[in-house]
Amino acid sequence: MTTSQVSQARIEKVAARRMKRRYAHNGAALLFLAPWLVGLVFLTLGPMLASLYISFTDYSILAAPNWVGLNNYVTMFTSDKLFTKSLQVTFTYVAVSVPLKLIFALFVAMLLNKGIRGLGIYRTVYYIPTLLGGSVAIAMLWRKMLGGDGLLNSVLALVGIKAPDWVANPKYALYSIVLLSVWQFGSSMIIFLAGLKQIPPEYDEASAVDGAGPMRRFFYITLPILSPVIFFNLVMQLITSFQSFTQAFIISNGSGGPVNSTLMYSLYLYKKGFSFFQMGYASAMAWVLVILIGVFTLLVFRSSKLWVHYEDGGKS
Incomplete structure (x- = not known):
């Protein structure tokens, strides 16, 4: 062999050794990622694709799916009045609860940013409602507290105010759920507090x-x-907020009442799938919800160019 051939053989051998070492590293990475990949395929992507197929069928769970094409979607948007009502209730809930929760969370975060003693204790206390608020027990307690003979009305009666049954009155039932949502402000408050800590005090002092x-x-x-x-x-x-379910289910006893005033979209989806056994229709509703969330999230991202500022002086 010539000198050039020997050099070429050595180069190929070194390259093969490096490639083998790289594959060994990749194999280790894939091994550690395997549980997540299995979960992604079988617990996320698999059920999503299955629900997409089922959304084009008439499926009662008890019998095999029957292909009906776009019939579920056409029925949803043309003749299902409760679908329209659930959208209205959900949009109202989102439009009221999200701003109120963010405003209240920012207000509390600014109070805690004043350098008070025992800050860690206050953060923990204010975060507890977020941990407990989504539970069935808290929703039941909330329904009892806002009922006709609940704690709130008992306190109001002491000062001569005769209040209605907040969860049984169509005018106020949804807003009792909004109030429960705002009470779970802890996670947003912690994030706001972290952001406030990053603001240099010199800016405030100079202004x-x-x-x-x-x-x-x-x-x-x-x-x-x-x-x-x-x-x-x-x-x-x-x-x-678009996926809110537990509070509406418990406070309305799963009915979405009174007079469908708390019929959240997720609650109506649940009723269609597991009360009326119209799983094909429920799957179609689930995909409409995915699209709705995607559209509103995209709108927020697009609007961020107008109001989100970054440290380099530019906008998003």
Whole structure:
């Protein structure tokens, strides 16, 4: 063999050894990723594709699916009045609960950002409702507390106010669920507090020296700097609110009442699938919900170019 052939053989041998080493590293990575990959395929992608197929069928769970094409979607948008009602209730819930929760969470975060003693204890106490608020027990307690003879009405009666049964009155039932949602402000509050901690105090001090009052400093310094955090919280709460189910199910005893005033979209989807055994229709509703969440999330991302500011002085 010539010298050039020997050199070429050595280069190929080194390259093969490096490739083998790289494959060994990849094999180790795949081994550690295997549980997640199995879960992704069999617990996420598999059921999603199955539900997409079922959405085009008439499936009662008890019998084999019967292909009906777009019939479920056509019925949904043309003749199902409860579908329209569930959308109306859900849009109202999202439009009211998300801003209120974010405003209240930011308010509490700013109070906790004042350097008070025992900050860790306060953060834990305020975060507890978020951990407990989605549970069945808390929803049942909330329904009892806001009932006609509940704690709230008992307190109001002491000062001579005769209040209605908040969860049984169609005018107020949905807003009792909104109130429960706002009470679960802990996760947003923790994120807001972390964002406030990252704002240099020199900005606030310099603007105060220039004569800017507290409100002016809040709207022209704090909010613009905090806008990426607000954007993140807004997206997360928007997605969560569209999927709200437990509170409406428990407070309305699974009926969506009174007079369908708490018939959230997820609750109506559940009733279609597991009460009326119309799983094909429920699957179609689930995919419509996915599209709705995607559209609203996309709108928030597009609007962020107008109001989200980053440290480099640019916008998203």
